[in-house]
Amino acid sequence: MAGNSTKPLRVGVVKFASCDGCQLGFLDLGPALLEIGVKYHIIEFGEASSNRTPDGPFDVLFVEGSISTDEQARHIRRMRDRTGVLVTIGACATSGGIQALRAWAGNDGGIAGFIDAVYAMPEYIDTLATATPVADHVDVDAELRGCPIDTRQLVELLTATAIGRRPQLSSEAVCVECKRAGRVCVMVARGEPCLGPIISNGCDALCPGMARGCYGCFGPRESANGDSLAGWFADSLDLDDAAVAATFAGFTAWSPELRAVIDARGGPPGMRAAPASGSGKAANSKGGAA
């Protein structure tokens, strides 16, 4: 691991299938961006600088985006070989992102139907039928969740890595942030479906703070009990299967915990359940997806 070396660490920030929003998290660091120069030497960051060293090697590599083409799958393996600490950033890299929903198209004429519907010249498009998290392809050392990532978590990770301690990235529920902030639960007090209880915090409970339910962009936390929460949505908030599935089918839909609930409720709205698994990860058994 990085640690207390005096030499600045060679850092890269790269992207795959994604919107670039998480990389902006680095630019949003503000004054801290200048300070990190003491410990970090950014040698590759296409979003920010045309002075590039795309092949590294890197002490720390931040990876945004999911893997959605064969070329990307080969490229991430190549990058892994040239990297010390690999950190995935954002919902796309950590759980596939919104584009991972394409996996459910498998039963509906497949990805080709999507390509035909979207692109004027589909023959130029070369893509996998899935968009999968980086961890499905190579070993990942740390994750920063969210859509986009939270700048404070980025600072914590950079600081901890610079000092050589374990970053304090919690696996607590979003609820913890709501309660610490004294916010009234939107689900209990207003019947708003909220994924907060099963989703990792780190966002400072941004959406519940705006009087709406959490839509899960930080992905499932440890012990995420999607079945119980989905059952409550259905039984007590009167959501039908499609509405429950829609609530779960957001930016981290492809994470095993959420996927299991979505499949058990008939798949994302407009698509079908039980997609052909393209990720190599087994579906979460407790969801009863079959």
Add this chain to the structure above:
Amino acid sequence: MIDLTARAWLAREDLDRLIALLREDGRKVVGPTIHDSAIVYDEVTSSADLPTGVTDEQGPGRYRIARDGNGSSGHAFDFASSPMSWKSHTYPAAVPISRATRKGETVVYEEVKHDSPRMAYLGVRACDIAALHIHDDVLAGGPYIDEDYADRRGKAFIVAVECAMPSATCFCASMGTGPEVSWGFDVALTELDDGFVVKAGTEAGERFLERLHLDEASSIQAHAAAGVGVEARARMSKQLGVTTEGLKDRLVAELESPGWDEIAERCLACTNCTMACPTCFCTDVKQSSDLLGTQTTGERHWASCFTLDFARVAHGNFRPKVKDRYRQWLTHKFSTWVDQFGTYGCVGCGRCITWCPVGIDVRKSLQAVAPVRAPTIGSEKPVPVSANPGRYSIGTIADLWPENRNVYTLLLKDLPEAVCCGVPGQFLMLDLPGFSAVPISVSRYREGEIYLTVRTEGSTTKAITSLHPGSQIGLRGPVGRGWPIEEGFGRDVVIVAGGIGLPPLRPLVDQIFKRRGHFGRVRLFYGARTPNDLLFMEEIKSWAARDDITVAVTVDRAQVGAWSGAVGVVTHLFDREPIDGGHTTAYVCGPEKMMTATANSLAGRGILPEHIFLSMERHMQCGIGLCGHCQMGKNFVCKDGPVFSRRELGESLDVEGL
């Protein structure tokens, strides 16, 4: 010394004077306000900030505010627990506790001063006062003291307001912390329509009230104020509570109970219960530093035993499963807290129930995991006397009266103590020398006396019901297995009686009323052949007038004009009733065909066979399973029953001639 009996009168329009006076003293006044669709504690600058005419409705996993229908009450404090407790102010979610500088090999700590503002808490309930005192013990009771807490608590002026509207999730009465405000306040208010009855609880409170120059409350006002707590308590007594008797030991004896797994299936480990709890005090310290690790700040955060990291050590985790974490929480609240601090860690405010996103009810959890096993009529249940055939004790018939043309009730007195210590559903073997002994169900237990209700069928019962008051009679028992009342704890109860089946159920009804808080909805359905066959009708009418039980009566047939009630079989009474089968326990007694039909009908409504209990009738002579007469399938009805669950009876109920 302060005069704890003095009562002053604060007119409603003078409430602003009270708030202003608190503010004049340099205090920030925090009280109920409306934010985010809830009544939350926040800064109050005048009575206009208060939730006047607004109340709350709470249930497991559900909270709504509601406008007072016609705005007639105009009360400002007609609500139950707030979403968050006063802990948010006395023990905030994040408090800086250390600052350090590390340069080279040198470490320097800078003292963090805890200098909180002076506060006045307006609208504190009895449960929350108890919670503050629990925190006083835990955080400031020594030998180590949380300085920030001690600072905040020492500067707080408590204006309590008597709770008038406990919600469905409240159970302070069970925990012995409320609803009446009786201590731990500087000033306490009781809200009436046009103002407040006020009392002081400390010298500081007394001095404060002197400065308000209030008139003495009239005796009518003081009397009305006293009624507020009484009404709140009565309201809560009809709700589910917690049986604290022996709870501490019961709970730790059940560490391996399968009940934990069942709860864990629903539990989200989201921490809402612990965060909303006014006594949960666990914290983490989170260190943050600059990039070089030179300047470090340590902040104390609310933590929760429900998070994975809470019990994590370098090489693993002591409580990896959600079940482990729930068990840690519940056993701490209701058992090990007592060992540590001498009180329960729960005050019955109900926040953990309301704010659980999936509505897990701690009252039900306790009953599921650590049920009260034996009905505790006496602490040590005496062994029934004279159970053996031939060995009788003697009772005296104190009174005897007809219930209808062929059913009589005998009141027996001068009884051995053990006879009166039976449980509902047990029976006595009644013996009039010269006649064969007969089994008779106990239709009521009283201190030192029992009621037996007998239908005159054969020669023995005819002889017994012909006796005069003062006559003695031989008896054995009570024997047999009675109604498992504890199977109804925490659940809705349906009681179905047919004809002479009502008397064995009456002691059960008595017990349910006695412990009404342990049950959900209670309903009694009673049917008889004709209006003349109905028993205990005067009493049934008095039950029907109560609001904590629903009663419905039907007859199979009636002459025109003689009966204005329902006609039809008893199952028709609940065919259209909403029954939550998964959470209902049924007790059924009557003719066997009626019981079979009822059990089938209830099973069709989702009640599991293990939650349907029937009292069987067979020929019983010895009453202790030795004579063989009453065998029914694999059971002796006298010894193994007469009460069985539908599951225990299995096919034997459906087989004719068994």
